[in-house]
Amino acid sequence: MSASRPNVLLLLTDQERADLVAPDGLPVETPNIDRLRQQGMWFDSAYTPTSICTSARASLLTGLYPHAHGLLNNSHEADAIRTDLPEGLPTLGELLAEGGYTNTYLGKWHVSHNHTPGDFGFRYFGGSDYHHDNFDVAFEHYRESHGTTVHETDVEDRIYTGANDDGTLIAGTDPVPVEFSRPYFLAERTINALERWVDGDRQPCFHRTDFLGPHHPYVVPEPYASMYDPGEIEPWGTYAETFDGKPRAHEQYLQYRGVASFDWETWAEAVAKYFGFMTLIDDQIGRVLDALDELGLAAETAVVHTSDHGDLTGSHRLFNKGPMMYEETYRIPLVVRWPGVVEAGSQSDAFVRLQDLMPTFLEWANADVPEGLHARSIQPLLSGETPADWPESVYAQYHGDEFGLYSQRMVRTDRYKFVYNGPDRNELYDLATDPHELQNLADHPQYADIRAAMGQRLADWMDQVDDSLRGWVPKTLH
Structure with missing residues (x-):
């Protein structure tokens, strides 16, 4: 295996804010992601193309913005515009397989409702759940085989949306040992997948593990459930939100999500569990990294950690995500460790996007990169060089979720x-x-020139990616 064709280990989380693991971020214990950052490159300005699971994950697979791959909202909901990726779109797994890689996949899928990763160039080891693809009940079997079954009513310290316990479960304490938590189970299966790499004839290999967290419900076992004291968690700076001058949908979302009555004391309880969830996942990432070392694979493996999008977690007094393009949901973590190639402890401030990983992985594999992508390999940045034509801005989209279709574009x-x-x-x-x-300064007279310049940037991006709204939106920006 040549140095240009490394094994690749992609560790993707679900709804992880960048500030959970950023060097100057929140007071969350993540020593193993810190280890990756200290041994690799941290991208301080990484963004998702859209803050919704199916759409972002489809962009990672295809290198396209949602308007082009067609999965505009979550594929499993009743209002799904499409339930599956269109046939014929080149995807990451298929192209890597054509390039000679052995690809495996574990954990959350949530892209095509009627297909699994096994239909896109991966061998799928399962580990997802009913809500997202109804494909594999391995985790339930895992718990049951050890005599452990947990129902929602067994969860302790429960926090729900709404006035009564009939809303959405936000957080709680899982009354099981850590070994029976889903992150532990996924890490165990990931280590099993890595053990297959040492057979020798399977290299080069690509493995992807998608943790189903720290997405809500933030239900975690001890010691993580009580690891962070809610009384010591200061209110977000964004918690001063009044919604004055904001789009009406923002305040409507407060009501729709059932958190209008939440005070900071309630949010702090949930945030403490969110922090604990992240530390639990980090510890499992540590187990995986240790296994790479023990198996003698670390030197020839590029490890990438990122997330599909972030999480509001009470920021702007809001829950989950939605038609709000705030940093908490659009900025994502991204760290790449590749021994001997990426300088340890380095950082890039260049704007990069989740879908940029698709052509990056293909370049590493010496595989053909399709034309017409809305993505660009970040390999020059990893080599310490920022091309002169690298974008000085980042562009994102939103098309709606169960709240209703709602067109947004961001620059x-x-x-x-x-x-x-x-x-x-x-x-x-x-x-x-x-x-x-x-x-919101959109109507402030002193920012008229800035507004016009940013509107032009937005229009330029829409032209560049052939956005389906490019013929109309720019006319509204004057």
């Missing part, structure tokens, strides 16, 4: 963020003076 530079909201007022934030995105 962000190092200082400003502009959001087009189809059915409502637009947004403009000066992140240098207002890092918490509390003051």
Whole structure:
């Protein structure tokens, strides 16, 4: 196996905010992701193409924005625009397989409702759940084989949306040992997958594990459930949100998600569990990294950690995600460790996107990269070089979820963020003076020139990616 064709281990989480693991981020214990960052490169300006699971994961597979791959919202819901990827789209797993890689996949899928990773170039080891693909009940069998079955009513310290315990479960304590938690189970199966690599004839290999967390419900076992004291968690800077001058959908989402009555004391209880969930996952990532070392695979394996999108977790007083293009949901973690290639302890501030990993992995594999992608290999950045034509902004989309179809487009530079909201007022934030995105400056006369310049950036991006709304949106921005 040549140095340009490494084994690749992709560790993807579900709804992980970048500030959970950023060098200057939140006070969350993540020593193993810290280890990856210290031994590799941290991308401080990594973004998802859209803050919704199916759409973002489909973009990672195809290197396309949602308007092009067609999965505009979650494939499992009753309002799904499409339930499956269109046939004929080149995908990461299939192209890697054509390039000679042995591909395996474990954990959350949530892309095509009627297909599994096994239909896209991977050998699927299962580990997902009923809600997302109804394919594998391995985790339930795992618990049952050890005499452990947990129902929602068994969960302790439960926090629900709504006034009564009939809403969505947000957080709680799982009354089982850590060994029977899903992250532990997925790490165990990941180690089993890595053990297959040492057979010799299977290399080069690509393995992807998708942890089903720290997405809500933030239900974790001890010691993680009580690891963080809610009384010591300070309110987010964004918690001062008044919704004044914001699109109406933001405040409507407060009601829709059932958290309008939450005070910070309630949110702090949930945030403490969210932090504990992240530390639990980090410990399982540590088990996987230790296995790489013990199996003698670390030197020839590129390890990538990222997430599909972030999580509001009470930021702006809101829950989950939705038609709000805030940093908490659009900025994602991204760290790459590749011994001998990527400088240890390095950092890139260049804007990168989740779907940029697709052509990056193909370049590593010396595989053909399809034309017409909305993605670009980050390999030059990993080599310590920023091309002169690298974008000075990042572009993202949102098309809606069960709240209803809601067209949004976003462009962000190092200082400003502009959001087009189809059915409502637009947004403009000066992140240098207002890092918490509390003051919408879209109608402020002193920012008219900035608004116009950001609107033009947005229009340019829409043209560049052949956005399906490019013929209409720019006309509204003058």
